[in-house]
Amino acid sequence: MRSSRHWGGASTGQKLAAAAGLAFLHLPVLVIVLYAFTTEDRTYQFPPPGLTLHWFEVAFARNDIWQAMRLSLVVASVATLVAILLGTLAAFAMARRPFRGKETITLLFVLPIALPGIITGLAMLAGIRAVGFEPGFWTIVAGHATFCLVIVYNNVVARLRRIPPSWVEASMDLGADGWQTFRHVLLPQIASALLAGGMLAFALSFDEIIVTLFTAGHQQTLPIWFYSELFRPRERPITNVVAVMVMFVTLVPILLAYYLTRPDEQSGNG
Amino acid sequence: MLLRSASSFLHGRNAFYVSLLLLPPLLWLGTVYLGSLFVLLSQSFYAIDEFTARVVPELTLKTYRQLVSQPANVDIVVRTVLMAVAVTIACGIIAFPVANYMARYAGPKLKAFFYVGVMLPMWTSYLVKVYAWRLILAKQGIVAWGFESTGTSAFLDRALATPVVGGPSLASSYIGMFIVFVYMWLPFMILPLAASLERVPASLLQASADLGARPGQTFRNVVLPLALPGLAAGSVFTFSLTLGDYIIPSVVGAPGYFIGMMVYQQQGTAGNLPLAAAFSVVPIILIALYLTLARRLGAFDAL
Numbered sequence: 001m002r003s004s005r006h007w008g009g010a011s012t013g014q015k016l017a018a019a020a021g022l023a024f025l026h027l028p029v030l031v032i033v034l035y036a037f038t039t040e041d042r043t044y045q046f047p048p049p050g051l052t053l054h055w056f057e058v059a060f061a062r063n064d065i066w067q068a069m070r071l072s073l074v075v076a077s078v079a080t081l082v083a084i085l086l087g088t089l090a091a092f093a094m095a096r097r098p099f100r101g102k103e104t105i106t107l108l109f110v111l112p113i114a115l116p117g118i119i120t121g122l123a124m125l126a127g128i129r130a131v132g133f134e135p136g137f138w139t140i141v142a143g144h145a146t147f148c149l150v151i152v153y154n155n156v157v158a159r160l161r162r163i164p165p166s167w168v169e170a171s172m173d174l175g176a177d178g179w180q181t182f183r184h185v186l187l188p189q190i191a192s193a194l195l196a197g198g199m200l201a202f203a204l205s206f207d208e209i210i211v212t213l214f215t216a217g218h219q220q221t222l223p224i225w226f227y228s229e230l231f232r233p234r235e236r237p238i239t240n241v242v243a244v245m246v247m248f249v250t251l252v253p254i255l256l257a258y259y260l261t262r263p264d265e266q267s268g269n270g
Numbered sequence: 271m272l273l274r275s276a277s278s279f280l281h282g283r284n285a286f287y288v289s290l291l292l293l294p295p296l297l298w299l300g301t302v303y304l305g306s307l308f309v310l311l312s313q314s315f316y317a318i319d320e321f322t323a324r325v326v327p328e329l330t331l332k333t334y335r336q337l338v339s340q341p342a343n344v345d346i347v348v349r350t351v352l353m354a355v356a357v358t359i360a361c362g363i364i365a366f367p368v369a370n371y372m373a374r375y376a377g378p379k380l381k382a383f384f385y386v387g388v389m390l391p392m393w394t395s396y397l398v399k400v401y402a403w404r405l406i407l408a409k410q411g412i413v414a415w416g417f418e419s420t421g422t423s424a425f426l427d428r429a430l431a432t433p434v435v436g437g438p439s440l441a442s443s444y445i446g447m448f449i450v451f452v453y454m455w456l457p458f459m460i461l462p463l464a465a466s467l468e469r470v471p472a473s474l475l476q477a478s479a480d481l482g483a484r485p486g487q488t489f490r491n492v493v494l495p496l497a498l499p500g501l502a503a504g505s506v507f508t509f510s511l512t513l514g515d516y517i518i519p520s521v522v523g524a525p526g527y528f529i530g531m532m533v534y535q536q537q538g539t540a541g542n543l544p545l546a547a548a549f550s551v552v553p554i555i556l557i558a559l560y561l562t563l564a565r566r567l568g569a570f571d572a573l
Contacts, residue, residue, distance in 0.1 A: 010375040017367030022384065024364070025391040025456065028402030031412065035405055044408035046415045086295040093291035105292070108299055114506075115557070116514020118530045119310070119550050120303070122537055126313055126547070127306030146303050149295065200393070207395045209517065213534075226397050230404075230521055243398040254393040258386060 029247070036244045041237045059241040065225065069245075072222040075137070076205040079144035083201045086145070087152025088194060094153075095160035112147045117210035120147065125214040135217030143215040144208055148201035155197030155261070159190050196260040199253035207250050222246060314547035325543050333544040337552075343532075347552055350529040353444075354512035357451040361508045362501055364452065365459035369500070370493075372460075373467035385464075392457030400521050403450045407440035407522065414440070437524055447523040454518065455511050459504035466500025467493070502564045509560055513553040529553060 010018075036055065038048035059065060090109060094102070112120055124143050128135055163186065171181040209223040216224055226246065229239045317328040337343050372384040391399070406412045417426040430436040430443060437443030470493060478488040516530030527535075529552055536546035 010371055014367055014371055014375070018371035018384075021364055021368035021456070021460070022387050024453065025388060028399050028406060028453070029391060029394060031406055032398055032402045043410050044405045045410045046405075046412045086298055089291045090295040093288045093295075096288060099285065099288055105296070108296075108304070112299070112303055114510065116510060116530070116553050118514045118516055118533055119307075119554065122533060122546060122550050123306035123310040124302070125537070126309040126543070127302070130309045142302050146299065149298070153295075203393060207397070209397055210515075214537075223395075223397050226401070227517070230397075230401060239401070243395070243401055246395045247398050250393065250395050251390070254390065258389060262382070 032240065032243045032247065036237075036240045038237070038240070044236075055237040055241045059238045059245075062238065064220075065222075065238075065242060068220050068222040068225040071137075071219060072206050075140050075144060075221060076202045078141050079148050079205045080198050080202045082141070082145040083148035083152045084194065084198050087149040087197065087201075088156055088190075090149070090153045091156035091160055095157050109150060109153055113150050117147075117208075121211040121214035124211065128215065135215055136219055139215040139217065140212055140219060140221065143211045144205040147208075147211070148205055151201045151204060152194070152197035155193045155200070156190055159193035160186075163189050192260040196257040199257035199260070203250040203253045203257075207246065310547050310550065313543055314551055316544045316547075318542060318544050323541055333548045336545065337548050343549075346527045346529060346532050346549075349526055350513055351556065353448065353451065353528070354509045356448060357455065357512045358505045358508040360448070360452045361456050361459040362463075362505065365456060365463050365504065366497075369460050369463035369467055373464045374470070374472075388457045388460050392461075396454070397517070399454060400450065400518055403446075403453065404441055404522055407446045407449070409439040409441070411441070441522055442524060444524050444526075447519060450518050450522050451512050451515070455508040458507035458511065459501075462503040462507075463497060463500040466497050466503075470496045506557075506561065506564065510553070510557050513556060 034048065035044075037051040037053065038045075039050035039052045039054075040048055094106065094109070120143070124139070124146075125135070128139050133139060167185055168181055171185045172178075176184065207223060208221075209227055212221055212224060213227070220228075222242070223246075226239065226242060229235065229242075313325065314333055315329050315331070317326045317330045317332060318324070319326050368384070368388070372381055372388075376384055408414070414423075414426065417423045426440075429445060430438070430440070432445075435444040435448075437446070440446035440449070474492055474496075475488055478492045479485075483491065514530050516528065516534045519528040519531050520534075529549055533546045533549045536542045536549060540546075
């Protein structure tokens with residue numbers, strides 16, 4: 001009965017179309033993992049003639065990869081911190097009752113991800129040049145923090161809106177001051193949303209290429225290293241290995257973020 | 271202690287509290303983001319010295335005139351818009367069965383599986399996915415292998431021989447680029463669509479069937495209108511992301527330029543910042559037009 005309820009209703013065609021759509025989304029991911037182990041080092045031959053772990057060894061010994069990886073990790077950490085700070089402040093302000101100009105400010109908070117990245121990138125470069133800065137580490141961080149703060153803001157504001165205002169009132173009526181209310185009532189409620197927003201922001205920053213190509217100057221983040229390899233395909237096997245590494249680094253925070261915000265956990269709170 | 275009294279003090283004063291909270295993020299977005307956008311916009315009105323190729327801060331509409339009067343530039347805009355429209359339509363068609371199944375038929379376990387299954391590839395490294403498609407679409411890649419091992423290479427060859435959209439291999443044709451675009455933005459269509467389909471009450475579908483509507487009629491007259499807000503939200507993503515992308519057309523694709531590539535090239539090697547700025551204004555205008563159109567059609571009424 002149970003299974004017939006789950007599968008019943010949908011025709012075989014519908015099930016097949018849904019499964020095919022899902023499979024399509026996963027095809028490239030599987031391909032990348034497979035190619036990291038191929039023994040063929042010049043073409044994209046499929047199926048691979050043999051499998052080897054050799055390229056991991058070669059890639060791990062490469063200094064330029066580690067340097068780019070380190071820069072990307074540091075940039076993502078700093079950008080995420082800035083984004084958490086600014087995004088949370090914004091969320092606390094916007095989750096409250098309406099005020100004049102709220103619509104305009106909401107628009108401003110979605111603009112950095114609503115407009116194509118190339119516009120953000122070119123605009124930031126124009127801005128950096130206009131004030132006479134040299135593009136480098138801090139300009140990368142500034143660019144990333146701008147769209148990361150939107151991610152944090154969205155996550156936290158969605159959670160804050162689900163907290164009944166009566167909880168805050170009850171806390172204050174029971175004699176808690178503003179800080180205690182924040183610390184003991186609001187913070188535990190938003191903690192997982194905050195963490196999830198931070199994780200997503202980190203993953204987004206670690207992987208960002210479109211804006212970074214404009215703001216990086218001579219710095220080489222891991223995506224920039226990867227991007228330049230795409231046009232100088234001398235070392236395909238190493239590129240394949242780095243692809244798997246990048247995928248792994250972004251996958252962990254994203255899975256964590258999902259488990260922190262999945263619907264049943266939220267309904268458990270409410 | 272200071273923090274405590276400050277926060278208690280602030281709680282009672284809503285307007286003051288809100289503006290104090292908003293000050294840092296607004297200051298950031300106002301200077302770093304809006305300030306930069308303003309510089310970019312103003313540069314699109316700047317002149318460029320024809321001899322030194324230097325940007326001169328002298329207001330002119332010459333760059334925009336150049337943008338709309340040169341056939342090559344108009345071609346780039348038309349090509350990008352056509353691709354964005356095609357990708358949006360294809361994403362809608364492929365996303366519908368997935369979203370519909372997720373929202374209406376899958377049990378809780380299966381639904382969670384589908385959500386993770388859509389979100390993971392969506393958040394997987396953008397560049398890695400583009401790279402993976404280059405492997406898949408390459409001359410000796412999986413797609414070619416699939417056609418060959420099933421003895422259907424003639425189909426692939428015929429598709430690649432199509433004028434304009436074909437090319438020497440899938441990895442260097444508009445067909446290949448189209449596939450990659452659809453793949454990349456598909457999750458952005460599935461998720462809002464599934465969210466809007468979940469809000470369609472099952473009783474409405476039953477009522478429609480009870481009143482004698484065939485499944486096709488129920489779909490057209492009940493499900494589709496109610497799913498419109500989700501389709502609209504998803505299409506804004508697919509449309510806007512395709513308009514602005516410059517990596518995919520340069521990694522997988524045919525020789526023709528796209529708006530994003532033109533922006534990137536004009537600010538970089540070509541060194542024509544005003545033209546790059548003017549080109550980057552095109553997607554902003556197109557997205558604004560698209561949003562207005564979607565609103566006119568009532569796509570956001572239910573949101």
